[in-house]
Amino acid sequence: MPLTARTAAAQVIGQILRQQGSLSSVLPINQTKVPESERAFLQELCFGTLRWQPHLDAYLQRLLDKPLRAKDSDIQALLLLGLYQLTHLRVPDHAAISETVEAARPLKKPWATKLINGVLRRFQREREDLDRQLQDDPVFTSNHPAWLLNTLQRAWPDQIEQIIAANNTHPPFSLRLNTRQESRERYLARLAETAIAAQPTPFSPVGFTLETACDPRQLPLFDAGMISVQDEAAQLTADLLLLEPGQRVLDACCAPGGKTGHILESTDDLQVVALDSDERRLGRVRENLARLNVSAQILCGDASQPDDWWDGQPFDRILLDAPCSATGIIRRHPDIKVLRSAADIAKLAQLQGKLLDSLWPLLKPDGVLLYATCSIMPDENTRVVEAFLTRQPEAVCELLDVPWGTPQHCGRQLLPNENGHDGFYYAQLRKNGIN
Numbered sequence: 001m002p003l004t005a006r007t008a009a010a011q012v013i014g015q016i017l018r019q020q021g022s023l024s025s026v027l028p029i030n031q032t033k034v035p036e037s038e039r040a041f042l043q044e045l046c047f048g049t050l051r052w053q054p055h056l057d058a059y060l061q062r063l064l065d066k067p068l069r070a071k072d073s074d075i076q077a078l079l080l081l082g083l084y085q086l087t088h089l090r091v092p093d094h095a096a097i098s099e100t101v102e103a104a105r106p107l108k109k110p111w112a113t114k115l116i117n118g119v120l121r122r123f124q125r126e127r128e129d130l131d132r133q134l135q136d137d138p139v140f141t142s143n144h145p146a147w148l149l150n151t152l153q154r155a156w157p158d159q160i161e162q163i164i165a166a167n168n169t170h171p172p173f174s175l176r177l178n179t180r181q182e183s184r185e186r187y188l189a190r191l192a193e194t195a196i197a198a199q200p201t202p203f204s205p206v207g208f209t210l211e212t213a214c215d216p217r218q219l220p221l222f223d224a225g226m227i228s229v230q231d232e233a234a235q236l237t238a239d240l241l242l243l244e245p246g247q248r249v250l251d252a253c254c255a256p257g258g259k260t261g262h263i264l265e266s267t268d269d270l271q272v273v274a275l276d277s278d279e280r281r282l283g284r285v286r287e288n289l290a291r292l293n294v295s296a297q298i299l300c301g302d303a304s305q306p307d308d309w310w311d312g313q314p315f316d317r318i319l320l321d322a323p324c325s326a327t328g329i330i331r332r333h334p335d336i337k338v339l340r341s342a343a344d345i346a347k348l349a350q351l352q353g354k355l356l357d358s359l360w361p362l363l364k365p366d367g368v369l370l371y372a373t374c375s376i377m378p379d380e381n382t383r384v385v386e387a388f389l390t391r392q393p394e395a396v397c398e399l400l401d402v403p404w405g406t407p408q409h410c411g412r413q414l415l416p417n418e419n420g421h422d423g424f425y426y427a428q429l430r431k432n433g434i435n
Helices: 005-017 023-031 037-049 052-064 070-088 093-103 110-134 138-142 146-155 162-169 184-192 259-268 278-290 342-364 381-392
Strands: 172-176 198-200 207-210 227-229 248-252 271-276 296-302 315-321 363-373 395-397 411-416 424-431
Touching: 005 023, 005 037, 005 093, 023 037, 037 052, 037 070, 052 070, 052 110, 052 138, 070 093, 070 110, 093 110, 110 395, 138 146, 138 363, 146 162, 146 342, 162 184, 207 271, 227 363, 248 342, 259 271, 259 278, 259 315, 271 278, 278 296, 315 342, 342 363, 342 381, 381 395, 381 424
Parallel strands: 248 271, 248 315, 271 296, 315 363
Antiparallel strands: 172 207, 172 227, 198 207, 363 424, 395 424, 411 424
């Protein structure tokens, strides 16, 4: 029997609260459990509740007489998504409450229906008082967990309000155009002819943003491989690699293949090796490259263990889009607010340094390694690169003469922009000397 969107959302969010998966891994499985007509609502409940989880949880902690047990994370999820409906959606209050109560029944916890009804009705009565009680709580007002808010305030004291606002919004819907096949001006005119409003991105010469998100498959020439969904910040990669025909290029940590496709679109006659450690995600890479009608040598392997997959032929260019905290793309992956912790940053920085050390010997003299993350944490970005430079005297961090981002001691940092690009970091490292 199909589940309602609310019951399925409780299962998705409950798994994430238990740290048993991410939104991108858990939601698709559960979308098949609800009628097709409810799938958009399921997505809205999951993304919206997780986007506002710190704010909603501050309410919930004051509404519960005692904390829920860990095994009742699905009930906690129902309470949160009930609060989300009451605070952010146009669902009538009576329907939001009654339907959320009903959503508990398939979870086989009959005691929970009375609790959910009581908590949500109490919220209706006491919301103004709760808002007054919580007005000085930075977690509530910023809608960020304390560890993340404190880290961002230390790193970006002058930009913290911009970052918070961007993290709490819906992301823009940005795409990349293969301008070697059609100019951006001509493609935007093509969209205008079909009443689709779009604007060119200010920094990427191949990007544009739709005023209203849609299924990209409905856009002209999507199936022909002319356009790809990609944020403007990620679109800057290909130009920073300084590609030339005939070069041998490694895209390490390549899945899902957006940057691989852009590299191959941008320059003829490249020998591209696309590497990732996740065979399942490499399936997405193959699909994306096939749609773009480009090809690469696709390998499954650990970038930190090149002896297991490298053929010994050095590379002219290496893209290391390193695993990171993804704190620059929270608005696209709001479960980051729940899944990440302060301890993760140090672990990721250690891995990032290991990846740089492992891949550097694969680069030719005078070659370029582009280090990139979708993090806005200095500990994962400029400090990782600074430490790497002390270990590799032949490595030079090039000055990026570009009109975007904030210059760092090493590299350049883009911060998430409420109406523009995501948060991203780039450092262009050149190898001097002779191997």
